[in-house]
Amino acid sequence: MKSIAPTERTKVQRLPQRGEYDRETIYAILDEAFVCHIGFVIDGEPVMIPTGYARDGDRLIVHGSQASRLMRNLAEGVPVCVTVTILDGLVLARSAFHHSMNYRSAVIFGRAHCIESAEEKTEALRLLSEHIVPGRWDDVRQPTPDELKVTLVLSLSLAEASAKIRRGPPVDDRDDYDLAVWAGEVPLETIARAPIADPQLKSPAEVPAYARNYRRPKKS
Amino acid sequence: MKSIAPTERTKVQRLPQRGEYDRETIYAILDEAFVCHIGFVIDGEPVMIPTGYARDGDRLIVHGSQASRLMRNLAEGVPVCVTVTILDGLVLARSAFHHSMNYRSAVIFGRAHCIESAEEKTEALRLLSEHIVPGRWDDVRQPTPDELKVTLVLSLSLAEASAKIRRGPPVDDRDDYDLAVWAGEVPLETIARAPIADPQLKSPAEVPAYARNYRRPKKS
Numbered sequence: 476m477k478s479i480a481p482t483e484r485t486k487v488q489r490l491p492q493r494g495e496y497d498r499e500t501i502y503a504i505l506d507e508a509f510v511c512h513i514g515f516v517i518d519g520e521p522v523m524i525p526t527g528y529a530r531d532g533d534r535l536i537v538h539g540s541q542a543s544r545l546m547r548n549l550a551e552g553v554p555v556c557v558t559v560t561i562l563d564g565l566v567l568a569r570s571a572f573h574h575s576m577n578y579r580s581a582v583i584f585g586r587a588h589c590i591e592s593a594e595e596k597t598e599a600l601r602l603l604s605e606h607i608v609p610g611r612w613d614d615v616r617q618p619t620p621d622e623l624k625v626t627l628v629l630s631l632s633l634a635e636a637s638a639k640i641r642r643g644p645p646v647d648d649r650d651d652y653d654l655a656v657w658a659g660e661v662p663l664e665t666i667a668r669a670p671i672a673d674p675q676l677k678s679p680a681e682v683p684a685y686a687r688n689y690r691r692p693k694k695s
Numbered sequence: 696m697k698s699i700a701p702t703e704r705t706k707v708q709r710l711p712q713r714g715e716y717d718r719e720t721i722y723a724i725l726d727e728a729f730v731c732h733i734g735f736v737i738d739g740e741p742v743m744i745p746t747g748y749a750r751d752g753d754r755l756i757v758h759g760s761q762a763s764r765l766m767r768n769l770a771e772g773v774p775v776c777v778t779v780t781i782l783d784g785l786v787l788a789r790s791a792f793h794h795s796m797n798y799r800s801a802v803i804f805g806r807a808h809c810i811e812s813a814e815e816k817t818e819a820l821r822l823l824s825e826h827i828v829p830g831r832w833d834d835v836r837q838p839t840p841d842e843l844k845v846t847l848v849l850s851l852s853l854a855e856a857s858a859k860i861r862r863g864p865p866v867d868d869r870d871d872y873d874l875a876v877w878a879g880e881v882p883l884e885t886i887a888r889a890p891i892a893d894p895q896l897k898s899p900a901e902v903p904a905y906a907r908n909y910r911r912p913k914k915s
Contacts, residue, residue: 484740489763510782510796514734514741520704521734521741521776525800543709556741562730562885567906570836571824572846576730580745604791614876616790626792644893656834657900658893661909665782668882673864680877686787689881 484584485637495638503695504559504581504638505530509607513537514556517548524549528559529599529606535583535631536590536599546627550589557583557631564662568645569654575641577660579695583636587629593620596628610685665691704804705857715858723915724779724801724858725750729827733757734776737768744769748779749819749826755803755851756810756819766847770809777803777851784882788865789874795861797880799915803856807849813840816848830905885911 478497479485487494495501505528514523524545528537535557539546549555559581566575590596597618604612618626645658667689670682698717699705707714715721725748734743744765749756755777759766769775779801786795810816817838824832838846865878887909890902 484742489760489765510780512732512734512743512778512780514732514743514776516736516739516741519736519739520774520804521736522704523732523734523743523776523778523802525778525780525798527796540709545709554740556734556743558732558743558745560730560732560745565828565909567828567831567890568835570842571820571832571838572836572842574824574828574831574835576747578745582743584740600791604794608785608787608794608881611787611794612791615788615794616792616871616874616876618791622790622792644891644895647895651836652895652897654836655898655900656836657903657906658896659902659906660891660893661828661906662888662891663885664888665883665885668884670787671784671864671880671882673878673880675864675867675872676878677872678875680875682879683877686877686879686881689785 479634479636481637482635485582485635487637487639493639493641495640500695501581501633501636501638502530504561504579505535507691507694508559508561511557511559513549515549515553527603527607529603531599531602533633535633536603536628538600538603538626538628541625541627549587549629550627552586552588554586555631562663564660566645566660567658569647569651569656569658573645573647575645577641579638579640581636581638583631583633585631585635587631590628590630593623596623596626599628599630608685610683614683699854699856701857702855705802705855707857707859713859713861715860720915721801721853721856721858722750724781724799725755727911727914728779728781731777731779733769735769735773747823747827749823751819751822753853755853756823756848758820758823758846758848761845761847769807770847770849772806772808774806775851782883784880786865786880787878789867789871789876789878793865793867795865797861799858799860801856801858803851803853805851805855807851810848810850813843816843816846819848819850828905830903834903
């Protein structure tokens, strides 16, 4: 199935022309970014955690500490709302009213499930690591059984997901196009600077290419 | 009062050494970023909106359309959780387990209030505009009474807020420092590219300096 059927929750209500439901679009946003915000409810009140994630096929993977109360709550399978937002630019219109931002965002509703077996946990952590810093996993000391035990690894189905996208120039009121005001977009991008070596690095190890040339591939 | 007394909700539970409660620290994060995620609860389920904001003294200002069901819900004063996250870098440790990110984040709990009078609304919208693109407001067509009417402007007190910050190199297990693995930080930064003029620009207006040289001042 190419598209994810919008549900009452994922159907974009406000500015429906910005809503997109095909898998490719949603996956491209999830594959380009690597930080999400997870919102859920504790005692009737909203809470939110920013955290890293990876996509594994039709599910999202996140991890955290067994010592975290919020993570333990998530692991119980409470309803969650996950948002991934890529900010692409500031949209400068001719009127204050039509100022906007260009962005690509994905929203997922669902319930997280705990990944239990050490083998599956390790594989999920590898995917997480390779999503955020491709190439790093094979260079580092692997998780020990004790480290796996104190790590919660959760998966969330992407069955109920949607994207919302704005691109392009401002859209002004017809009469405003005659105003002598500059209008357009200021593109924004997150870039990596030169790596900073750990001062405690013992041997003068060469900076690996994945750190030296770190960049997120533009997926859409 | 310099510090915001942590409440049960804002006290950083997990890795408490990363929690900060002084106003200067929280304000600096809020003043550098301009996109927040607002989480709240509808029918017992979590929902979340990414949106622009500005700080006005000890309150946060957001706005949205009167036509947005989510915004109207917020305007009713339901409990909200607002998160602002600045990602500063990837922390590459010698073990998979100690990989981390450097970030500065702020969390605010509270209830939003509607700003009602046209005068206060206009001033709040000016602050929002000047926070996101300083210098823009005076160049553009100002909001009309009808535009103000369809715009919801909300304020949220910063009384219940906290910050969580991680900086610096990885922290590895003692034995791992002997491993011949490069370790350190890959700094990340959001930058602006050259402005793209609206193709419908009639006169060849000069790109204003605030768009040509757009950058977020590093506040902390």
